[in-house]
Amino acid sequence: EAGVAQSPRYKIIEKRQSVAFWCNPISGHATLYWYQQILGQGPKLLIQFQNNGVVDDSQLPKDRFSAERLKGVDSTLKIQPAKLEDSAVYLCASSRDRGREQYFGPGTRLTVT
Amino acid sequence: GDSVTQMEGPVTLSEEAFLTINCTYTATGYPSLFWYVQYPGEGLQLLLKATKADDKGSNKGFEATYRKETTSFHLEKGSVQVSDSAVYFCALSMDSSYKLIFGSGTRLLVRP
Numbered sequence: 001e002a003g004v005a006q007s008p009r010y011k012i013i014e015k016r017q018s019v020a021f022w023c024n025p026i027s028g029h030a031t032l033y034w035y036q037q038i039l040g041q042g043p044k045l046l047i048q049f050q051n052n053g054v055v056d057d058s059q060l061p062k063d064r065f066s067a068e069r070l071k072g073v074d075s076t077l078k079i080q081p082a083k084l085e086d087s088a089v090y091l092c093a094s095s096r097d098r099g100r101e102q103y104f105g106p107g108t109r110l111t112v113t
Numbered sequence: 114g115d116s117v118t119q120m121e122g123p124v125t126l127s128e129e130a131f132l133t134i135n136c137t138y139t140a141t142g143y144p145s146l147f148w149y150v151q152y153p154g155e156g157l158q159l160l161l162k163a164t165k166a167d168d169k170g171s172n173k174g175f176e177a178t179y180r181k182e183t184t185s186f187h188l189e190k191g192s193v194q195v196s197d198s199a200v201y202f203c204a205l206s207m208d209s210s211y212k213l214i215f216g217s218g219t220r221l222l223v224r225p
Contacts, residue, residue: 004156033212042117042202042215043157056212091157098211104157 002026004105006092012111018080021108025073025094031055032069033102034077035091043091049075050098082112115140119203119216126223132190134219136177136203139184144205146170146179146186147213151200160188160201193223 005024013019025032030051035043046065048056051072060067064083069075079086089109093102120135138144148160148170161170166181175190186203203216 031211035213040217042204042217043213044215045212048212056210093157099206099208101159102213106154106156 004092004094004103006090006105006108008108009106010109010111012113013082015084015112016081018078019082019110020076020078021090021092021110023075023077023092023105025075025092026103029094029096029103030072031095031098031100031102032075033093033095034067034075035093037089037091037107039088046077055098079110082110084112086110087112115144115205115207115214117203117205117214117216119201119219122200122218122220124219124221126193126221128195128223128225129192130223132188132193132197132221134188134201134203134221136186136188136216137184138186138203138205140205140207142207142209143181144207146177147204147206148175148177148186148188149202149204149215151202151218153199157202193221195223195225197221198223 032049034046037043046060049069067077089107091107092105095102116139145164147162149157150160161172163170163179169178200218200220202218204213
């Protein structure tokens with residue numbers, strides 16, 4: 001079974017630019033998560049989808065971050081405009097359903113200069 | 114709010130040494146507890162879990178026991194190998210939200 005796919009793996013942008021990350025979860029997984037992992041810290045949940053609906057986006061900085069999961073499969077996370085403090089690894093995870101084991105992708109490392 | 118605290122690293126051990134990585138949690142209810150491992154260049158992987166008090170999770174020689182009285186979930190291994198070198202994350206999840214709340218991670222380096 002293929003794992004969670006993410007792209008790109010690395011991205012370097014200047015502050016105030018925009019960037020988008022893509023995630024393809026494991027086939028059949030209803031729940032999709034985006035986490036932000038700042039260097040030296042543990043991952044922090046940004047947003048959780050159940051199929052194509054948002055379950056929890058309480059930690060998402062909505063003035064600059066947005067995410068969507070059209071058709072309940074792939075998901076895109078966007079940052080516009082980026083700030084220096086957005087430099088982090090962005091992890092996507094999926095699970096068969098809420099409360100089930102989460103499987104993580106390799107992450108996208110974002111550097112904002 | 115709910116949180117996880119784990120010992121700072123790096124932890125450096127010689128091969129076959131005994132490993133303990135401390136983890137304590139704060140939660141308003143009764144969370145499920147997890148240990149995740151991140152090998153260099155790879156994504157997070159679930160190592161073990163426990164869903165209620167006194168449960169012991171185990172996998173690949175690693176063990177952790179859910180201690181409600183001390184709100185702890187310490188990770189142990191009797192004899193570490195070089196291949197165990199990685200970053201280990203303790204995490205909790207509440208049934209009400211299912212989101213994982215992670216500690217800051219502990220890097221383990223095992224020398225031959």
